[in-house]
Amino acid sequence: MHPGIDDLLTLLRFPSVSTKPEHRDDVRRCAEWLKAKLTSIGLTSELHETPGHPVVVGRNVHQPGRRTVMIYGHYDVQPAEPLEEWKTPAFEPTIRDGRIWCRGSTDNKGQLMAHLRGVEETLATGSDLPVNLIFLFEGEEEIGSPNLKPFLEAHRDELKCDVVAISDTGMVAPGVGTFTYGLRGIACLEALVSGPSIDLHSGIFGGAVANPNTAVAHLIASLHDKNGKVAVEGFYDDVREIEPWEREEWSKLGDTATETLSLTGSPELYGEAGYSELERRWARPTAEINGIGGGYQGAGSKTVIPREAMFKLSLRLVPDQKPEDILAKVEAHLKQHLPPGTRVQIHLGHTGQPYAMDPNSRFGMAARKALATAFDGKVALIREGGSIPIVQAFKDVLGVETILLGLALGDCQAHAPNENFPLENFEAGVRLNKILLHELAADS
Amino acid sequence: MHPGIDDLLTLLRFPSVSTKPEHRDDVRRCAEWLKAKLTSIGLTSELHETPGHPVVVGRNVHQPGRRTVMIYGHYDVQPAEPLEEWKTPAFEPTIRDGRIWCRGSTDNKGQLMAHLRGVEETLATGSDLPVNLIFLFEGEEEIGSPNLKPFLEAHRDELKCDVVAISDTGMVAPGVGTFTYGLRGIACLEALVSGPSIDLHSGIFGGAVANPNTAVAHLIASLHDKNGKVAVEGFYDDVREIEPWEREEWSKLGDTATETLSLTGSPELYGEAGYSELERRWARPTAEINGIGGGYQGAGSKTVIPREAMFKLSLRLVPDQKPEDILAKVEAHLKQHLPPGTRVQIHLGHTGQPYAMDPNSRFGMAARKALATAFDGKVALIREGGSIPIVQAFKDVLGVETILLGLALGDCQAHAPNENFPLENFEAGVRLNKILLHELAADS
Numbered sequence: 001m002h003p004g005i006d007d008l009l010t011l012l013r014f015p016s017v018s019t020k021p022e023h024r025d026d027v028r029r030c031a032e033w034l035k036a037k038l039t040s041i042g043l044t045s046e047l048h049e050t051p052g053h054p055v056v057v058g059r060n061v062h063q064p065g066r067r068t069v070m071i072y073g074h075y076d077v078q079p080a081e082p083l084e085e086w087k088t089p090a091f092e093p094t095i096r097d098g099r100i101w102c103r104g105s106t107d108n109k110g111q112l113m114a115h116l117r118g119v120e121e122t123l124a125t126g127s128d129l130p131v132n133l134i135f136l137f138e139g140e141e142e143i144g145s146p147n148l149k150p151f152l153e154a155h156r157d158e159l160k161c162d163v164v165a166i167s168d169t170g171m172v173a174p175g176v177g178t179f180t181y182g183l184r185g186i187a188c189l190e191a192l193v194s195g196p197s198i199d200l201h202s203g204i205f206g207g208a209v210a211n212p213n214t215a216v217a218h219l220i221a222s223l224h225d226k227n228g229k230v231a232v233e234g235f236y237d238d239v240r241e242i243e244p245w246e247r248e249e250w251s252k253l254g255d256t257a258t259e260t261l262s263l264t265g266s267p268e269l270y271g272e273a274g275y276s277e278l279e280r281r282w283a284r285p286t287a288e289i290n291g292i293g294g295g296y297q298g299a300g301s302k303t304v305i306p307r308e309a310m311f312k313l314s315l316r317l318v319p320d321q322k323p324e325d326i327l328a329k330v331e332a333h334l335k336q337h338l339p340p341g342t343r344v345q346i347h348l349g350h351t352g353q354p355y356a357m358d359p360n361s362r363f364g365m366a367a368r369k370a371l372a373t374a375f376d377g378k379v380a381l382i383r384e385g386g387s388i389p390i391v392q393a394f395k396d397v398l399g400v401e402t403i404l405l406g407l408a409l410g411d412c413q414a415h416a417p418n419e420n421f422p423l424e425n426f427e428a429g430v431r432l433n434k435i436l437l438h439e440l441a442a443d444s
Numbered sequence: 445m446h447p448g449i450d451d452l453l454t455l456l457r458f459p460s461v462s463t464k465p466e467h468r469d470d471v472r473r474c475a476e477w478l479k480a481k482l483t484s485i486g487l488t489s490e491l492h493e494t495p496g497h498p499v500v501v502g503r504n505v506h507q508p509g510r511r512t513v514m515i516y517g518h519y520d521v522q523p524a525e526p527l528e529e530w531k532t533p534a535f536e537p538t539i540r541d542g543r544i545w546c547r548g549s550t551d552n553k554g555q556l557m558a559h560l561r562g563v564e565e566t567l568a569t570g571s572d573l574p575v576n577l578i579f580l581f582e583g584e585e586e587i588g589s590p591n592l593k594p595f596l597e598a599h600r601d602e603l604k605c606d607v608v609a610i611s612d613t614g615m616v617a618p619g620v621g622t623f624t625y626g627l628r629g630i631a632c633l634e635a636l637v638s639g640p641s642i643d644l645h646s647g648i649f650g651g652a653v654a655n656p657n658t659a660v661a662h663l664i665a666s667l668h669d670k671n672g673k674v675a676v677e678g679f680y681d682d683v684r685e686i687e688p689w690e691r692e693e694w695s696k697l698g699d700t701a702t703e704t705l706s707l708t709g710s711p712e713l714y715g716e717a718g719y720s721e722l723e724r725r726w727a728r729p730t731a732e733i734n735g736i737g738g739g740y741q742g743a744g745s746k747t748v749i750p751r752e753a754m755f756k757l758s759l760r761l762v763p764d765q766k767p768e769d770i771l772a773k774v775e776a777h778l779k780q781h782l783p784p785g786t787r788v789q790i791h792l793g794h795t796g797q798p799y800a801m802d803p804n805s806r807f808g809m810a811a812r813k814a815l816a817t818a819f820d821g822k823v824a825l826i827r828e829g830g831s832i833p834i835v836q837a838f839k840d841v842l843g844v845e846t847i848l849l850g851l852a853l854g855d856c857q858a859h860a861p862n863e864n865f866p867l868e869n870f871e872a873g874v875r876l877n878k879i880l881l882h883e884l885a886a887d888s
Contacts, residue, residue, distance in 0.1 A: 184647060188745045197709025202732040203628060203830030206760050207724035208704055210714040213733035213755070217664030224658070260652055265641025270654040270785030280651035288646040289657035290748050291739035296756060301632045301793050303758050304734050311657070312740060314747050316650050341714030349745050386647030 002427050004117035005100070007037065011075070011109050012093040012102040018053055018076035018143050027053045027139050030075050034137055041120040043135070048155075050147035053139030057159075060123075062132035068161040069440050070134040070400075071433075072390065073112030073168070074141035077104035078415045085417035099420040106412035110421035111167035112137065114407065114429025122434055130441035134161055138390075141168075145390055152397040163363045164394045165436060167429060169406030172253055172380045174422070177371030177432070180404035181364060182282065182356035182383030183391060185317035187327045188349030191219065191334055193294075194308040195342045202303040210341025212309040213294040219344075220311060222337040223287050223330075227273035230287045230315075232333040238320045240356075242275075242283045249381040250278050263410075282383035286316045287330070314349075316385065323351035352387045357401045366439035367403040374432040405432060446871050448561035449544070451481065455519070455553050456537040456546040462497055462520035462587050471497045471583050474519050478581055485564040487579070492599075494591035497583030501602075504567075506576035512605040513884050514578040514844075515877075516834065517556030517612070518585035521548035522859045529861035543864040550856035554865035555611035556581065558851065558873025566878055574885035578605055582834075585612075589834055596841040607807045608838045609880060611873060613850030616697055616824045618866070621815030621876070624848035625808060626726065626800040626827030627835060629761035631771045632793030635663065635778055637738075638752040639786045646747040654785025656753040657738040663788075664755060666781040667731050667774075671717035674731045674759075676777040682764045684800075686719075686727045693825040694722050726827035730760045731774075758793075760829065767795035796831045801845045810883035811847040818876040849876060 014030035017023040031047055031054040038045035038058035045058040053076060062068065080090030080103045088094040093102035100110065115135075122129055136159070138148055152159060171178040195212040196205075225231045257277040261269055271280040280286075294309025296302035315326055331346050338344050358364050359381050371379045391402045407429050413419045458474035461467040475491055475498040482489035482502035489502040497520060506512065524534030524547045532538040537546035544554065559579075566573055580603070582592055596603060615622040639656040640649070669675045694700075701721040705713055715724040724730075738753020740746035759770055775790050782788050802808050803825050815823045835846045851873050857863045 186647070186747070188747075190745075195710050200708055201830060202730075202734060202758055203630070203760060204828070205704070205708055205725060206732045206758075206829060207715045207728055207730040208713055208721045209708050209710040211732050213736045214664060214668065216736065217661040217733070220658060220661035221665035260649070264644055264649055264653050266639050266653040266785055267787055268785050269652055270783075271651045277652045281649060284651055286646075286651040288650045288655055288747075288749060289661070289739065290646060290746060291741045291750075292657045292660065292753060293737045293741040295733065295735035297735045297737040297754075301634075301756055301758060302734060303630070303632075303732075305732055306735075309736060310741075312745055314646055314650075314745060316647060339714075341710055341712050343711055384648070385650060386645060 001423065002430065004113065004120070004430060005423070005426065007117070008100065008110060008113040008426065009093045011113060012100070012104055013091060015091045016076050016104070016139065017079050018140050019079060027076060031056050031137070031139055034075055037116065038135065042123045048151065050151055052147050055139070055151050056135070056137040058135035060129050060133050066130070066132050067441055068132040068134065069437060070136055070159065070161040070164045071115050072136045072138070072164055072166045073115065074108045074138045075112065076139045076142050077107070077109070078142050080417070082417060087418055095423070098424065099422045101418060101420045103419050105419050105421035106408045107414035107419065108141065108168050110426055111407045111429060114426050115167065115433045118430045118433025121430065130438050133437070134159060141390070145393070148390055149393040149397060152393055156397060159398060161398060161400055163400055163440060164398070164402040165405060166402055167405050167407050169384060169404045170408045170410065171406055172382060174409060175375060176378045176380050177375035178380045178382060178406055179359060179367050179371055180382055180384050180406060181359045182319070183354065183388055184285070184385050185321065185323055185354030186350070186352045186387045187315045187317060187323040188313065188351070189327060189330065190310060190312045190347045190349060191216070192308055192310045192345045192347070193219065193342050194345070196305060196307050199307050200305040202305045205305060209305065210339055211305050212342055213306060215339040215342040216292065216294060216309040216311055218339050219334055219337055220289055220292070222333070228271050229273070230285065232287070232329050234329050235285065235326065238322065238325070239285060240319045242279055246283070253278065253380065281385040283318055285318050285321060288314055288316070290314050316387070317354045319354045319356045321354060323353060327351065352389050353392050355391050355395070356383070357403070363401060363403055363440065366442065367405055367436065370432055370436035370439045371405060373435045374428050405436070445867065446874065448557065448564070448874060449867070449870065451561070452544065452554060452557040452870065453537045455557060456544070456548055457535060459535045460520050460548070460583065461523050462584050463523060471520060475500050475581070475583055478519055481560065482579065486567045492595065494595055496591050499583065499595055500579070500581040502579035504573050504577050510574070510576050511607070511885055512576040512578065513881060514580055514603065514605040514608045515559050516580045516582070516608055516610045517559065518552045518582045519556065520583045520586050521551070521553070522586050524861070526861060531862055539867070542868065543866050545862060545864045547863050549863050549865035550852045551858035551863065552585070552612050554870055555851045555873060558870050559611065559877045562874045562877025565874065574882050577881070578603060585834070589837070592834060593837040593841060596837055600841060603842060605842060605844055607844055607884060608842070608846040609849060610846055611849050611851050613828060613848045614852045614854065615850055616826060618853060619819060620822045620824050621819035622824045622826060622850055623803060623811050623815055624826055624828050624850060625803045626763070627798065627832055628729070628829050629765065629767055629798030630794070630796045630831045631759045631761060631767040632757065632795070633771060633774065634754060634756045634791045634793060636752055636754045636789045636791070637663065637786050638789070640749060640751050643751050644749040646749045649749060653749065654783055655749045656786055657750060659783040659786040660736065660738060660753040660755055662783050663778055663781055664733055664736070666777070672715050673717070674729065676731070676773050678773050679729065679770065682766065682769070683729060684763045686723055690727070697722070697824065725829040727762055729762050729765060732758055732760070734758050760831070761798045763798045763800045765798060767797060771795070796833050797836050797839070799835050799839070800827070801847065807845060807847055807884065810886065811849055811880065814876055814880035814883045815849060817879045818872050849880070
C-alpha cells in the first residue's frame, strides 16, 4: 500500500462537516493538522481565519522567473447521514476491495492528499519543486464557499499565480485520465404569479377570474418549443457551437446515453432536437423548473382558486452566454407571456458564468500531457453540465484559468453513504501531481 | 320582534359544531331539542341514529291524495374560530342593527327555524297543513353529509315525497326573493407525473431527461385554448346552451361583473370568450387547477429535476354534461398530451351531477309564486356556480327535484366570524313557508 495512505487515514478521521455547528471544532482541528503537515514536509504554512471555517495556505520559497501554480482543495465534507446505510462507520476509514471507505475519501480529502503527497515525495528527494507552489485548502466548499471570494480579494497579491489546478471532478472510467475543460454556468430566478386577493371558491368564482396555477403552467409551457429548444427570444444568440474535435473526443466515450438512461431511471431520454445526450448535458443551455407550487397540495381535494402560485427556474448556460443578459431576456419573455388577469413578480437569483478553457492552450496541453503520463496514455477531454463557482472566483479575482483534473469515479459515492476512493486513484494522483508541476513549468 | 325569535335564540345557543369531537354532546342535545320542538307544535318526530350525528325527522299525519313535501335543513354549524374576531361571543346570540349575530344564525338554523315557525303558526290556527310534510334535519352538512345518502336509502319508503325544499342558498339582494334553479356539477381528478426514478442534479442531467415540473405545466396548458375554452375533445358536446329567458333574467341583476371584480380582488376578470361574467360562473363548465406541486418549494434555490410533480384538477359541469363521461375525456386528453420522457398516473376523485330544474315546471312556478308573495313581487331566477351534493342525493335516492329558496345575504358571513341573519329575512322565511306549502299543494 502506498506509504502516503497513513496520512490520508489520519485526515479522514476528522469529521469535518462544515454545515454542522457541532463539528466546528473538528473542522478547525482538521485545518490545524493540515497546516502542521504542510510545515512538516518543508513548506511554509498559514492558517487564515474567515467569518466561517479557516483557510490553510502552504507555499514553497518562491523564486522570480518561475511559474506560480495554485493547487486548490477542500478539507470539509458533507454530512454522513443517513448513518444506518454505511457498511462501516462514516468517519472510521476502512480499506477493502482496493478502496478506502470513509466520508470525504473521494470528496475531497483523497484527491487533496494525492497532491500533497506528490509534493512531499518530490521535496523528500532533496530537489526543489519546478514551480512556485501555493496550496489553498478551503473548509467551506460543501456550504457554497461563502468566504472564498472575499479571501481571494483580501489576499490578491500573495495569491497571484499563473494557473489553478483542482482535482475535484470526475473520471469517465477507471484508469482514464480525465480533463474537464468546460462547465456550464447558471442563472436562477423565481416567479410569483398572483391573481385574486384571497383564495376563492372554485365553484362560485371559477370561470370568471384567471387561476394563478393555470397561469404558471402557461408561463412554463411558453419556455420551450416543440423541439425542446428554449423559446426565449435571443436565448441562443451567444451560444458557441460545439467544435468538431469535441464531437470526436466525446464519441470515444462510448454509449453514454444508455448509462444516463440507467442512472436517471427515466422512461426515455428527452432533450433538444439535433444534439446527442452528451452534447445536451455538457454543451447546450437549458431551462429547468426546479420547483413549482400553488393552491392545495394535501390529500384529497379542496376546490380553491389560489391567490398565487410560483415557480423556480434555473438556466444552465454555455460559453459565451452571459447570465445577466439571459436573465433579462427570460424576464422580458415571462412578462410578455403573462396570461391575462394575473400579475407576476420576478426575483432574480444567483448567477455563475459558463466556463471553458482551451485544451490546446499551453496549460491545457500541460494538463493533458500530465494525465497521459499518469494514466498510460489514456486521456479523455470532457465538459461537465454543472457549475463550479470557485472556478469563476479564481477567474474573477486572480484572472487565471483553472485546470480540472478529477480523480473521482461514478461509483465513489460522493455526498452519499459508503463514499470511497480507490487506492489506485490515490497513487495515480501522486504521480499526476509530480508530472503536472513539471509540465506546467515547461515553456510549451 | 317576531315571536318565533325566542326559539331560534334557544337553538342558536347549542354549539353544534359537527366536526369537533368535543361538541358531540352539544350536537346531540341540539337534535333532541329539535325533536321536542317538533312534537310540541303537533308533529310526530323521530331521532334517528347514524354512524355520526343524528337525523331528526318530523311529519304531520299524512293523507292519501295530497302532495308530500320534504323540507330539509341542517342544525350543525361550522367551527366559530377565529374566536377573537367575533364582536359578541359566537354562541351567545345577540340582536343588534336588525340582525341576529351568532354562529349558525344564517347557516342554517335561522332558515331552518323560519320553516319550522311557519308550520307552527299554520298549525296554531287550528288548520291542517295543505300537504303531507316531512321535515328532515341533518347534523352533518358541514362535514359533507357522509351519512345522508345511506340514511335516505335505508328509509326510502318513509321518505317518499314529491319535492324537496331547502332554504340554504343566497339571495341576490335584500328584499329580493331568490330562486336557485341550477347548480354546477363537479368532477375531480389528480394527476401524478413522474420522470426519473430519483431527484436529479439539474446541472449534471439537465437537458437529457424530461422534467416532471415542466411536463405538468405542458399538460395543464393543454387544457385551455387561447379563448379560455376547455380544449378537451368533446368537452362541450352535452352542454346545454343558455336560454334567452335566462339571459333576460340575469340581465336584471345589474353590474355583477364589477361586484365580482371587487369581491375577488383580481386584476381583471378573465374567462371563456363569448360569455358574460355571470354566464361563465353559473352556466358554463370550467377546468380549474386547485393545486400544483413539484420539486423544491422552500426559500432560495435547489437545482433539482424532481422525480415527480402533481396537479389537482376540478371540473365544474353544467347540464347535460355527465361527470363520468367528462372524466374519461379528460383522462384520455392527459394521456394523449403527456410529454415524452414522462409517465402519468391519474386518480379519479369525487363527482357530482350538474343540476337544473325548470323554473316553469309546476314546482318551479309554485316556488316563484311563493317568493313573489313573500317578497312583494321581487323575484330573481338564478343559478349558482357551486355544487350542493345533497340535492344530488335527493334526486338519486328519492327521484325528486329540489327547490332552492335561500334566505342568506352576501354579508351574512356564513362560515366566517360575525355570522348574522336579518330579522326581516326570518320573517320573510316564515311567510314564505306558509305560501310555499299552499302553492306546492295547488294543482298548477
